Amino acid sequence: WCSCDCSFSDNGDLSSSQMYLYQRRLPSDVVPLHYDLDLQPNLTTLKFTGSVKIMVNVTQVTKKIVLHSSGLNITKATITSSGGSQEKAVELLEYPLHDQIAVIAPESLLAGQNYTVNLEYSSNLSDTYYGFYKISYKDENSKQRWFAATQFEPLAARSAFPCFDEPALKATFSIRIKRDEKLSTLSNMPKVLLYGNFSSGIVQDEFFVSLKMSTYLVAFVVADLKNISMETNGSLVSVHAIPQHINQVEYALNTTVKLLEFYEKYFLINYPLEKLDLVAIPDFQSGAMENWGLITFRETTLLFDSNASSARDKKLITAVIAHELAHQWFGNLVTMEWWNDLWLNEGFATFMEYFAMEEIFPELHSDEDFLNLIFKAMMKDSLNSSHPVSSAVQSSEQIEEMFDGTLEYSLCIPVLLVLGLTLLMLLALGMGRHLQCYSFQPYGCGCYCVTQVALFYCIAILRPDIDVFYCLNRN
Numbered sequence: 001w002c003s004c005d006c007s008f009s010d011n012g013d014l015s016s017s018q019m020y021l022y023q024r025r026l027p028s029d030v031v032p033l034h035y036d037l038d039l040q041p042n043l044t045t046l047k048f049t050g051s052v053k054i055m056v057n058v059t060q061v062t063k064k065i066v067l068h069s070s071g072l073n074i075t076k077a078t079i080t081s082s083g084g085s086q087e088k089a090v091e092l093l094e095y096p097l098h099d100q101i102a103v104i105a106p107e108s109l110l111a112g113q114n115y116t117v118n119l120e121y122s123s124n125l126s127d128t129y130y131g132f133y134k135i136s137y138k139d140e141n142s143k144q145r146w147f148a149a150t151q152f153e154p155l156a157a158r159s160a161f162p163c164f165d166e167p168a169l170k171a172t173f174s175i176r177i178k179r180d181e182k183l184s185t186l187s188n189m190p191k192v193l194l195y196g197n198f199s200s201g202i203v204q205d206e207f208f209v210s211l212k213m214s215t216y217l218v219a220f221v222v223a224d225l226k227n228i229s230m231e232t233n234g235s236l237v238s239v240h241a242i243p244q245h246i247n248q249v250e251y252a253l254n255t256t257v258k259l260l261e262f263y264e265k266y267f268l269i270n271y272p273l274e275k276l277d278l279v280a281i282p283d284f285q286s287g288a289m290e291n292w293g294l295i296t297f298r299e300t301t302l303l304f305d306s307n308a309s310s311a312r313d314k315k316l317i318t319a320v321i322a323h324e325l326a327h328q329w330f331g332n333l334v335t336m337e338w339w340n341d342l343w344l345n346e347g348f349a350t351f352m353e354y355f356a357m358e359e360i361f362p363e364l365h366s367d368e369d370f371l372n373l374i375f376k377a378m379m380k381d382s383l384n385s386s387h388p389v390s391s392a393v394q395s396s397e398q399i400e401e402m403f404d405g406t407l408e409y410s411l412c413i414p415v416l417l418v419l420g421l422t423l424l425m426l427l428a429l430g431m432g433r434h435l436q437c438y439s440f441q442p443y444g445c446g447c448y449c450v451t452q453v454a455l456f457y458c459i460a461i462l463r464p465d466i467d468v469f470y471c472l473n474r475n
């Protein structure tokens with residue numbers, strides 16, 4: 001892809017006709033540090049309003065700040081310089097084809113300085129299971145109820161709030177959500193406090209500042225939920241469901257706690273958040289999504305009814321939880337630098353899913369499924385259409401295509417095949433180092449991101465007797 005800077009001239013007099021100059025990738029002269037996000041979803045009108053204050057750091061003098069926004073009606077845009085309190089009006093340009101907006105400052109933004117971009121906006125809750133979306137379901141009295149949740153991976157955070165929506169552009173997030181007092185909200189982090197005018201029936205939940213994270217992992221849920229919880233090693237694990245299904249969450253809670261304890265021991269890195277929520281959503285497109293601290297599931301991949309569910313259901317639920325929990329390390333703590341290396345997330349989470357299941361739940365015989373998966377991969381890899389695990393992707397269409405289900409597996413599994421089982425075990429050994437290398441030390445841009453090549457360097461240092469680059473290049 002082209003990672004060159006956007007070709008704006010910095011004379012500040014851009015017209016909309018010059019917007020074709022935008023590159024698909026965001027320019028590197030402005031990076032986000034922190035988001036203050038306020039949201040007010042309305043489950044009656046099915047719309048939401050929001051305001052976001054994004055603190056950014058300018059790395060090269062410029063007059064423009066280019067970021068993502070999709071389908072948002074931006075009603076106010078200003079900029080504040082660091083230390084200053086005066087909001088200055090800005091010109092706002094939009095380029096919907098690339099989901100981009102540009103904030104044009106009245107004067108040059110200086111290198112090394114921080115600024116805050118303030119944006120107010122409104123939009124509709126989506127009905128596509130993507131972005132900030134709504135779904136309806138029937139409660140125990142057959143009354144229609146609404147449930148709002150998010151699914152941002154890969155490119156939909158930009159449709160819930162303007163942001164620098166690329167995985168390497170990590171930042172911290174403070175999220176506040178207004179809601180009806182009868183509903184609950186959840187987000188990545190635990191709640192700090194609840195305030196509001198209780199007589200009006202509207203209250204506001206504020207969540208703790210997050211760790212540095214990618215935008216695609218931000219999540220929130222507003223719904224009528226019940227939960228059960230258990231504490232393990234300093235983290236509170238809770239499983240949430242709509243009230244009529246709360247009697248089906250116990251298996252998921254026990255399984256999650258066992259797997260979390262296993263991963264903490266195996267990776268030698270504790271799960272870094274004080275809480276982990278798993279939510280069963282009555283209607284959800286994919287099997288589950290690994291949002292940091294708030295994993296969302298389709299009901300059939302989380303709820304287990306001891307009277308009605310089968311052994312096969314139990315295996316599916318266990319596998320999905322094992323996979324999403326592995327992502328809390330592979331993907332969330334250490335993230336691929338760009339979508340071309342999605343296999344680093346999905347390949348490792350898939351491998352760890354089977355590995356953890358075999359260790360903790362041998363009675364489920366997931367080793368048989370693993371073999372099955374390998375044979376399927378061999379068949380796929382023998383087709384002319386097979387392709388390298390790390391593929392060049394740039395456009396939104398190419399990135400979204402990687403998540404269409406069939407491609408995701410064909411991306412991940414040939415890795416297991418090409419590298420071979422011996423190397424796979426070596427990868428498992430290298431993982432600890434991979435996580436240690438990149439989770440706590442700034443890499444490049446100062447965020448915890450990794451590329452395929454960087455990972456293989458890590459393994460090469462661990463095992464100089466094996467030519468890992470030979471194996472890699474064979475693909």
Ligand SMILES: [Zn+2]
Nearest residue numbers: 323327346349
């Ligand atoms: Zn995954």
